[in-house]
Amino acid sequence: MxxxxxxxxxxxxxxxxxxxxxxxxxxxxxxxxxxxxxxxxxxxxxxxxxxxxxxxxxxxxxxxxxxxxxxxxxxxxxxxxxxxxxxxxxxxxxxxxxxxxxxxxxxxxxxxxxxxxxxxxxxxxxxxxxxxxxxxxxxxxxxxxxxxxxxxxxxxxxxxxxxxxxxxxxxxxxxxxxxxxxxxxxxxxxxxxxxxxxxxxxxxxxxxxxxxxxxxxxxxxxxRMGKKELEVQLSEPIIEIPASLASDALRLNDDGTALIYSYDTRGERTGITKLLAEVAAAGLILRDVVTRQSSLEDIFVDLVHEGEAP
Amino acid sequence: MNWTAVKSIYLFEMARFFRTITQSFISPVLSTSLYFVVFGAAIGSRIQEVEGVSYGAFIVPGLIMLSVITQSISNASFGIYFPKCIGTIFELLSAPVNFLEIVMGYVGAAATKALFIGVIILATAFAFVDFEIQYPLAMVGFLVLTCISFSLMGFIIGIWAGNFEQLQLVPLLIITPLVFLGGSFYSISMLPPVWQIISHFNPVVYLISGFRWSFFGAADVPIGISLLAIGLFTALCIAVIWWIFKTGWRIRQ
Structure with missing residues (x-):
């Protein structure tokens, strides 16, 4: 048509x-x-x-x-x-x-x-x-x-x-x-x-x-924007992610004070329970847990700013 | 032709007129009555006949023209300026109508209103002075043509005007002097020769002269020239409006 x-x-x-x-x-x-x-x-x-x-x-x-x-x-x-x-x-x-x-x-x-x-x-x-x-x-x-x-x-x-x-x-x-x-x-x-x-x-x-x-x-x-991030803030900074936790979805922030885990909110399993259990098993002590959603707004702002670049 | 649209615009504009019908009529009737009292009765009784007609009767065609021209311009200019000013013109610009349909709706309504007023003033005149109309058909023809041509001009003014001051300015600075110096209250032959020549550049002279001819059979300028002048003026206005819509001047960015 x-x-x-x-x-x-x-x-x-x-x-x-x-x-x-x-x-x-x-x-x-x-x-x-x-x-x-x-x-x-x-x-x-x-x-x-x-x-x-x-x-x-x-x-x-x-x-x-x-x-x-x-x-x-x-x-x-x-x-x-x-x-x-x-x-x-x-x-x-x-x-x-x-x-x-x-x-x-x-x-x-x-x-x-x-x-x-x-x-x-x-x-x-x-x-x-x-x-x-x-x-x-x-x-x-x-x-x-x-x-x-x-x-x-x-x-x-x-x-x-x-x-x-x-x-x-x-x-x-x-x-x-x-x-x-x-x-x-x-x-x-x-x-x-x-x-x-x-x-x-x-x-x-x-x-x-x-x-x-x-x-x-x-x-x-x-x-694209259904991605969510879980930030696990640690009470003691670490230098690298313990081998037992290593996965593509997980990374360490710049100063080593937090683990950042990306997951799909609409997935069958988000993997959060498993992650937190493994974090505890690895002997890391949590200070706080924060979640963030990348919204259409972020995509929008990014796009518009890209458009502004000379 | 989108006749439904023409009718809609026409009726919409006429509805505005009927909402304020009392003011629309009272003001011209009152001012004309005053003219008759002052010029016709008070001063006119001391003026001898003009072209074989009593002064009171002589000014009737001029007074009708004065009101009809002013009303045509103000009705038509306001009619299109108002939507332009408050923004409702967007609807007109986005509708499946061409310039001719818009003009027929707006100018038709403005001319109808002016015609109403002209007829009312004519009726008022009969209450004050005694006169006959020699060529009633020609009289109606001149009246209608004047309503249309000056409504076209008013439409142009309404599109040109950027604010309410400008909307008032042209009628005040140009039209009123042209009408007053166009022989509304006197015969051009009463003027000194130089002013007679200057007067021939005033388009309103031809209108009033022709209109007066339809009443009394006597005119300052030949009737054919009067008709030609008003015809040219109408054609010029239509051409200007056509150009406005073609280029979008002052209405479409």
Whole structure:
């Protein structure tokens, strides 16, 4: 099956000369959830804006559902829903009328039943006749989502959907995303909450300085970061690991005060009991035991810093 | 054509107008009534007939034009400036609509509002002075064309404006003088010769002259030239807007 979103060699230089995107290539399969992780200023929003038609690319192409977003913009854009990062809403409009407007703007005939379903799903139905300015920040974000869903997009872009929202809305949001996925909607979300990417994404892309540093299946990435380290601190430093303990998973720290043991948290046996028994048998006296998990965050930070290196 | 989108934008903009319908009507009706009292009744009674028409009646077309032009510009410029200012324009830019559809929605709504006001002022005028409209169809035609062309211009101003001051500046510094010096309250023939020549560079002169012709059958400039001037002005505005959307000037980075 051809990818639903195909981004090739996409570059964007702003008028001031700042290069926000430096030749991005990205293919997104239909029905998947892709999380784009990246620090502020990495180019996440520029990438989304360029796909959606809000900014024009300096060079490169974007195809959505096989339609070029420039030469065949109507067909391409009709498939796309966008939930922007900023809460951009007209304060005096009513919830329901602004959502209906979005549907009409995308050329779809009125469908009150669908609008009701969306508003109910987002817990906005009771607020349908309220003015936007009367709503809380979280509610406004729900309105933005409702607007994007009103025209039944096949590809949904969520730009930092949970930035600054409470835990409840974040959970609701994840549920909505899961439901959309069941309906076959392709979802691309940007976030800098790694846990969010972990919770809902199928694939994770890391972007920094206008370049995609990595796009990988979440499960594979999780396997890479599923490693955990156990640090056994000793009361007396030792010079080398006793022969009885020697294994690939075990090493001594630089000053000989601790043994560091790497293991897979998802393994059938972690080997910790055996290790501790052997440490005791070798006559070593423990001072403390610490565990550390290498997280997606570490991988992410490493990648971004590699990107920074000249 | 995405007619559903045009209709949606149009109705959305009209809804904004109907929310503030009282203010929208009271202000122009009040100010026009004041003009009639001051110019028509108080000063006009001391002015002899202009081009065979009583002064009170003579200023009716000019007053309608004054309001319609100001309203067209302010409605259309605000209509597009507001979404640009608060950021909701992102939706317009990401929607499957082209420039023509956006313009038809926004300019159509702004022109409709201005037309409403023009009709209300005409009705108010009947309450103050006695006059007949010789060519009602031409009158409606001129009115509609003016609403559309100046709403197009307002749309350009709204996209150009970087802040609320600039949004107010063009109407204040350019449009008001052009309209006042365009023969709203006098016939161009009443001016000294030098000013008559200068006046011919003022596009509003052609509009008001043509509009007045539809009322009284007399004009400062030939009616054909009036039509040509307004046609050229409309075409110029459409060309500028086409260029704006093509290049993304001030709306798309």
């Amino acid at each position: 051809p990818p639903i979103v195909e981004i090739s060699a996409l570059r964007k230089a702003y008028a001031g000369g700042f290069e926000a995107l430096k030749g991005v290539d990205l293919q997104i399969a239909e029905g998947e959830i892709l999380a784009l992780l990246g620090p502020n200023g990495a180019g996440k929003t520029t990438l989304i804006s360029t796909v959606c038609g809000i900014t024009t690319a300096t060079s490169g192409t974007v195809r959505v559902g096989g339609h070029d977003t420039v030469t065949d913009f109507r067909a391409a854009r009709a498939m796309i829903g966008l939930v922007p990062q900023e809460i951009n809403l007209e304060p005096f409009e009513k919830v329901q009328s602004t959502v209906k407007f979005s549907r009409g703007l995308f050329g779809k005939p009125a469908n009150p039943a669908l609008i009701e379903k969306i508003l109910r799903q987002l817990s906005l139905w009771d607020k349908r006749d309220s003015q936007i300015r009367e709503l809380s920040g979280g509610m406004k974000r729900r309105v933005l989502i409702a607007k994007a869903l009103s025209h039944e997009p096949r590809v949904l872009f969520l730009d930092e959907p949970t930035a600054g929202v409470d835990v409840e809305l974040r959970r609701d949001m994840w549920e909505i995303v899961a439901e959309l996925k069941r309906d076959g909607v392709t979802i691309i979300l940007t976030t800098h909450y790694i846990e969010e990417a972990e919770a809902i994404a199928d694939r994770i892309g890391v972007i920094a300085h206008g370049e995609i540093l990595l796009v990988e299946d979440k499960a594979k990435l999780m396997a």
